[in-house]
Amino acid sequence: MERSARGAGIREVAARAGVSAATVSRALSGNGRVSEKTREKVQAAAGELGFVISYNASSLASGRSRNIGIVIPTVGRWYFSQVLEGAASALIEAGYDLTLYNTSDGPGHRESVLKEMLQRKRLDAVITVALRLTEEELEQLREVGKPIVAIGGPLPDTPTVRVDEFSISALATRHLISLGHTRIAHIGGGEELERDFRMGSTRQDGYRSAMAEAGLAVEPQWLRSSVFSVAGGFAAAKALLADPAAGVTGIFCAADEIAVGTILAARELGLRVPEDLSVIGIDGHELSAVFGLTTISQDPAGQGAAAVGAVLSLLRNQPVGGELLTGFYPTEFVVRSSTAVPPGFQGRTAP
Amino acid sequence: MERSARGAGIREVAARAGVSAATVSRALSGNGRVSEKTREKVQAAAGELGFVISYNASSLASGRSRNIGIVIPTVGRWYFSQVLEGAASALIEAGYDLTLYNTSDGPGHRESVLKEMLQRKRLDAVITVALRLTEEELEQLREVGKPIVAIGGPLPDTPTVRVDEFSISALATRHLISLGHTRIAHIGGGEELERDFRMGSTRQDGYRSAMAEAGLAVEPQWLRSSVFSVAGGFAAAKALLADPAAGVTGIFCAADEIAVGTILAARELGLRVPEDLSVIGIDGHELSAVFGLTTISQDPAGQGAAAVGAVLSLLRNQPVGGELLTGFYPTEFVVRSSTAVPPGFQGRTAP
DNA sequence: TCATTTTGTGGAAGCGTTTGCATTCGGCAT
C-alpha cells in the first residue's frame, strides 16, 4: 500500500514537531497533559502536513468511535425524515458521525441490522426510531454495553423521546367534542407501522377514551385506517364520507397528511371545511399551515435532536434526565380554520 | 478493557475451529483460498461464538471499510429524502454501511465536511447529492483516491446520475405550448439550492428555450421563484395570479410541490384547473397523483440506487458505464388532468 | 516415479492510533 499518497501519519507529525507520537496524540485529542508550547508546535505541524487522524486506528485503539447509529424504518416518510434531519444536525454539531440503518427492506433485514450491524461494530451508541423490540432483542443490545436511546419507542427501561400519544389524541378528540360535535370519526394509521411501533392503536385509544368520557358512542364505521400519506387519507376519507350511514361532522386524523387528504376528499364531495366538516390532525406537518389545518404539532426534528442530546449525556456518563424516562416530549396545540362548530349547531364556540 | 464481555475475537474462533487466525480471516472474508471443509468448520465456530468481526480492526488492516459516505444538503425535503432512501436500501443490500453528512448547517460546515470528514476517514467512497464544488475542492477529494459519484451534480469528470433538466423543462413547457397556451409562466426554485446546485436556473433555461423556439415572448412578471414546498408555491402562484397584467393561462412549475401549491392558489382564487389554468410540474411527487397533476416524473429513489450501483462498480474497479458520464437518468412524462387547452381556445387537443 | 504446480495453512509483521508505566525535568520547600 502506497503510503506516500495517503497523507501524513501521526509519526510524521511527531517528527516535524520534534516530539513523540504519544505527545502528538495527547496534544490533538486533549487527553492527558501537554504543555501549551508543545501543543502549539504540534498543531502547527499537523496543519502544515494536512494531517487528519485515522478514525479507524483511533477507534481500534481507544474503543471510542465518534460515530452513532440510527435505526429508522424508512427515511421516505415525513415524520422520519424530520427526525433524521434533527438528529443529523445535532450530531454533526457535536462532531459525531451518523451511520444510518434503515430497516424498510423487510423484517429479515431488521434482525440482521440489530444483531450483526450493531452488535459491536463501530458505534458508540444507538438511537432507535419507532422500533419495537422483544425483550430478548433488547437484552442482546444491552449486552453490548453501549448507550441506547429510543424515539417513539417504547423500549422498556430505555431513555425514550416520545410524545404522549394517548393524551394528545384524547385532546384532539375533545376539541371536536367541545365544539359540539358528537359524530366523530377517526382515521388512524394502518398496519404500516403497527409492526414495530404501537402508535396507530394508541392514538385510537385516546380517541375512544375521549369519546367514552363524553358519553358518546363510537360507531364501527367511524374507524378507518390509512397509510400515512395524503393519498391514503384521501381514499379513506372518501369512503367514510360517502357512507350515508356514517353521517360524521368531525374527523380526528392520526396524522396531518391523512388530515389533508381528508380535507381534499371533503372538498371533492362538495363539503365545506369547517362549515360542514371539521378536521383535526396530529404532526405539525408543513402542509397543515397551507390547508389551515388544526393540529397538534410535535416537532419531530426536535425529537431527533433531543435523542442526540440524551445519547451524548450517556456517553459522558452523565445519566440522562429522568424526564426522558418518565416524561413526554412537548407538543403544541395549533388551532387553525379546519375546525368549527358542527353544521346547524348553536352553542358556544371553541375556547 | 474487559475483553470477556466484549464477545469473541478472531483468535477464539480460530481456537475453536482448530485453525489459525489467518485461516479464519480468509474463510470469513472470502479472500484467499480455504478448503470447503475448513470453511464450514470456521463458520460453525463463528456462529456458535456469536462472532462479529470488528470493522475498525478490519478496516485498519485492510484499508477497506465497507462504508460509504453520502453528502446531502438536507434530508428534510422530499427529493433528498427519496434519494437517501434509495441509496440506503441499495447499500444495505450490498452489505455496506452508510454514513450521512448533511450540509444544511451553513456553508462553514460544508467545507469541514468535505475536507476533514471525507479526507481519509473511514469511507470507501462518497456520493455527493446536489453539491457544487470548486475545481480545487474537487481536486482535493480526488487526491484521496476514493471513488466519487455525484447525483444531480454536475461535478466535472465525475460519474453523475442526473436527469436532463434542460430538456425536460423544455418538454414540459412545450406540452403547454402544444395545447395552445401562449401566456405561460414559470415558477422556479429560489436561491435555496442555487448555491450548490444550478438546478433552478437550468429549468428556467429550458422554459425560455421552449418559449423562444415557439416564438413566444416571456414577460418578466411571469418569472417567479419559490422554495421547494407547497407553501412556497402557493404564495408565489398567488402573487402571480393576482397580478392582472400577467394574465397567464399556463404555469410550468419547477417542482411538483410548487405545482400543488399553485393549484391550491388557483382554487382559492376561484380559478378552475385545468379549465382556467393549466399547471405542470416536475418530480413525480406522491402528491401529484392526488391532485391530478401532469408532471415529469424523475424517481429520485432510483437515482440514489443508481449512484450506489456506480459506486459499487468503481469499488470493484469496473469502470462505470459511460452512460453515467454522458447520459441522463430516464424520466417519465405523466399526463394527468391539470393541463388542457387554454380557456376559449379551439384548436387541436394535446397529442 | 520424480519433478513441478497448485492448494491450503500457519507465522508474524504490520495497519495508525491510544495509553499505562517509567522517566526526565523543573521548580520549591527544607
Place this chain on the structure above:
DNA sequence: ATGCCGAATGCAAACGCTTCCACAAAATGA
C-alpha cells in the same frame, strides 16, 4: 545544596484484524 513532587514526555504494548511469505501437502504432468 538535597530531596521531593508534580508536570511533561517518551517507550512500547496493546487494539483485532489482514496479508505477505514460507512451507507442507496434494495434485498434475512427463
